[in-house]
Amino acid sequence: MTVISIENMTKSYGKNIVLKNISFSVEPGEVIGIIGPNGAGKTTLFNCLLGLVQPSTGVVLVNGESPRSIAVHKIRGFLPERPAFDTRLNAREFLLFHHQLAGLPFREAKRDIEAALDTVELDPKTRNKHIRKFSRGMLQRVGLAQVLIGRPKICILDEPASGLDPTGVSMVRRIVEKWRHEGTTVLVSSHHLDEVEKTCSRVAFLRAGEIARFNMMSELTLSAVRFMIHWQAGNFAPAVEAVAARLELSIEMQSITCACFEILDRMQVPLLLEELLKAGVPVEEALFERKNLESLFVDWVNEQP
Amino acid sequence: MNLTILIARVIVQWRRPWFLFMVLMYGVLFPLALTLSPTAATVKQSIPQPYYLLILAIYIQQAIPTETDGYLLLVFSRPLTRSSYMLSRWATNAFSMIVICTLSLCVFDMVPTLEMCPVPDSYILWNIFINCMEYAAVAQFYNQLRPFGQFIFATALAIVVGIGQLATLLTTGTGMTKVEYMEQAASSAQGFSSMLTANCNTYEALNRLNPDWSPLVIALSNTAIFLLLSACVVNGRELSYAEE
16 A cells, blocks of 8 residues: 555645655655755655645645545655654653653653654753753754654654764664664654665656656666776877767766766766777776765756756 | 643653743732732732733743744654644643633732632632633633744734734824724734633623623634634644755
């Protein structure tokens, strides 16, 4: 059964169209990364999935029901980009509040709260301090613990690693991986693209309110290959450029000792090497490099829509 | 109504120094000063003063600055309806107002010279209970409006009250009693403002041979109408943390 289904969804505010014809579905246990430049519509997409805003057209279903239904609220956890807290409560009280709102048994509260705080690695000394005294990273940890409290089957995380130190970032990755093993469906928006690459099974790239790409992560990283060649220092740029032009390859990066070609077909590589040697380029080393999500992201942002 | 929200709101409210200051001011110091007045007995029997209560209600609502969209969407991502959240907030604020007003009644009761007050405390307590619920509902509606809506609401209220006061002044103090339109203005302004601030005095209404239930009905219907309006506003509201 499809957990999330969006069909032809459009959201506009007056003449400003924020999301255009969004359609996709998510299967149980998938971890989906939603990436895109600032203002692409990621947050509005999440708002629609949370039932916080009503789509102008189209249908959004979560577990086959409206995102605003109570049944959906019971199985969905959410971490906003900038969570706001009752600053007069301490971390334990805040989580007790959410534990009770989630309708979980009070007798299990203490155990659940401590387990959540341990998972997000919040320093035990700070757990009874008022939240107003917390740093940005500590607030983010409390926000994540709040998501864990509800034992959700669907998690929507907007910039979960925002404001966290490197240990915090890897903690978020561990939590998402744990969810994936447990079969929890996760939608995560993040600018930590290396984390998205490590944790997500599929990635949607949003640009100007549209889904420009929606691919399996394995497809993306395998299909995008770079071929790097190194040579001794010398002015070989004109020769390298001439070879690239002849073989209709694009040069991604070039310096005095190396050049990086974008390769769409691996069969081009022997020919490229042959042509370079013929042109007098003293190739010392040649290797394939897979493109990471960050470089793909930059390519996609620079692509013409 | 959601008990978790209610308890959490009460805890958060009573932990705020500003709120405690307000309790001290309106619940103790202000009434203590009024006991020195020669008309203290009259003041005591009308403890839930309409405009005073309205200001108190709105101030209590505004004294908690956590009601941002970022806070609400964390709460609304939990399995509870927006209406039950709104009702819980209203109950919290009504409770706080009742506590403050009851405290001020206790202060009046501690002054022995006021024993001659004709209205029994039981009636005053009923007045406090009914009026606080009503004004908390008005304030709840006010709080659900966006800043622009709050400005319109406050301006409309100020104009209505201002016209009423001005008309009353002109018609009573300056010999302009014959000016019919002024009387009409006063009467319509008072009528409109009484819709927002109808004061229910159970002693006057019920302590007679033929009890008049209308003030009680008006207060309860006002409470229901403003809660219904608040529910409509909160349910129709689109939350977006991106806008903050």
